[in-house]
Amino acid sequence: MADVVRKILADGPLALLQAMGIAVERGTPEVFSRFRLGESEPLDLSTLIDNVSVAPDVEYTIVLAVLAELLVDKPALQRRCRLEVELRSGQLPVWVRDLPRTRVYRAVRIGHALGDRDQLLLDVRIADHHETIAVMIDHVAFSDVSDLGVIQKSIDCAVADARDKGAPVVEMDLADARAWIEQASENVIIPRYEDSRLGFPAVLRWLLTKLPNGGQQRKSxxxxxxxxxxxxxxxxxxxxxxxxxxxxxxxxxxxxxxxxxxxxxxxxxxxxxxxxxxxxxxxxxxxxxxxxxxxxxxxxxxxxxxxxxxxxxxxxxxxxxxxxxxxxxxxxxxxxxxxxxxxxxxxxx
Structure with missing residues (x-):
């Protein structure tokens, strides 16, 4: 695991967050239905944390620190990870230490001329990294999340491109963006995103905790x-x-x-x-x-x-x-x- 973590770290924060997100999804089948019965055995997250905790290497401390953020639906496991990180003296990368201070600064909705879908863009800052997270909501079926992930352009460029193509663009209240995405996530019956997106639902659920509550859901x-x-x-x-x-x-x-x-x-x-x-x-x-x-x-x-x-x-x-x-x-x-x-x-x- 230490070798794998070192390799992923070279690809930036989101790569490691996504990798650990896969573990969270496999261990939370009641929330992340991508891993269904017959496709993959559920992962025992408690055992995983026990196993990682016995290794003193900094790479394992990083794993615990990332899990401490992503386990938003498992508060008891979250506390175990945080306590273990506090007890260790290993030096963590700055961006890992700064994960709790991750912020979402802006939310934009790019619509469709005929109402088939909405793409919500989140402007995210993780340590000194700026990322644009995109969440596609398909309204033709169930108004569910049909795709999600990071896009390789700034949110300003994505918005400019959308406007050039004549797509409707709406600046969203952050609380409303959270309400829309949570509503669309709850509507997912069979996840349709590709295997390359595995782990991103866990990352997205964590990012949503950085947004305020109390927003208005979409009205169909x-x-x-x-x-x-x-x-x-x-x-x-x-x-x-x-x-x-x-x-x-x-x-x-x-x-x-x-x-x-x-x-x-x-x-x-x-x-x-x-x-x-x-x-x-x-x-x-x-x-x-x-x-x-x-x-x-x-x-x-x-x-x-x-x-x-x-x-x-x-x-x-x-x-x-x-x-x-x-x-x-x-x-x-x-x-x-x-x-x-x-x-x-x-x-x-």
Whole structure:
């Protein structure tokens, strides 16, 4: 372990924090579900600390000092690590001694024109190292953390690049940033980040303790039922939407499609459209002739929704193209499912 620590130390603070974060994740399966039953045996953190504590080398003291920071969900183990570090006389690198003084100075949210995701950037100072931590929140599925890690540019450069590309940029209150990230972390069902990100969730949870509490969580558009009702009423009373009858069945179908994605009835990306059609399936609750009309319904609804929200026509065209690409396979799948469940209607036409 001493050799490994010496090698990682040459790569800077975050490299060692991430390496120790992997140990914390493996030892905290109830929090970090990346290590699930059958993938890896849980690590006994108490035994790890016992084993590290018997070695006097400074590298082991460094391990204990880093674990003392990252074990935010294990206060008893945290205290053991801190006591052991205090009892040792080994000289620690300055940045390790300064870990408790790590600060997050700024939080910025880079949005997506169609609401698919938000990227939260944290400007972090660890000792004399400035780092930009990025947390991606995907709203098309569960508004969960879909990726996280350090980016190789300053937060100012990242913000300037986003503005140059026309992305919405919002300076966030630090407490709100913490609330958003904690909310998105709790929404994770199956972690989707790559193996290269292992250890970063533990680092992120530690960094969040450097932010103030009491912030406002993100409010999903799907919670604004009144706004959705206004949009649906405008659509189904329009000449284009009035042809979808019976209205109650089509409105229910459209509501299911909207709720299954970002929850925003007014903004539709290519990815959201494809995912919406992929996740619709035959059910006895649906009339099959209504369900197979889902692509046609979206093809008429999306231009009206985008006109109401001022979305550029080129983005609308991309969404409509995605519908056209997905429609044949969608229709074939739904009809096959209906036949399997006893719908004997002749769908050849």
């Amino acid at each position: 558009p799907r919670d604004d039922h009144r706004a959705a009702a206004v949009v649906f009423a405008a659509f189904f009373t329009s000449p284009q939407g009035a042809r979808f009858t019976p209205r109650d069945e089509y409105e229910h179908l459209l509501g299911e499609i909207v709720d299954g994605g970002t929850g925003d009835p007014l903004r539709w990306s290519e990815y959201r459209v494809r995912r919406a059609l992929d996740f619709l399936s035959f059910d006895d609750y649906w009339a099959t002739d209504v369900l197979v009309d889902a692509p046609a319904l979206l093809r008429v609804f999306i231009p009206i929704a985008h006109a109401l929200s001022g979305i550029p026509s080129e983005l609308t065209d991309r969404a409509l193209a995605a519908i056209g690409e997905a429609e044949p396979a969608f229709r074939e799948r739904i009809i096959a499912e209906a036949r399997r469940w006893g719908d004997d209607e002749d769908w050849a036409s």
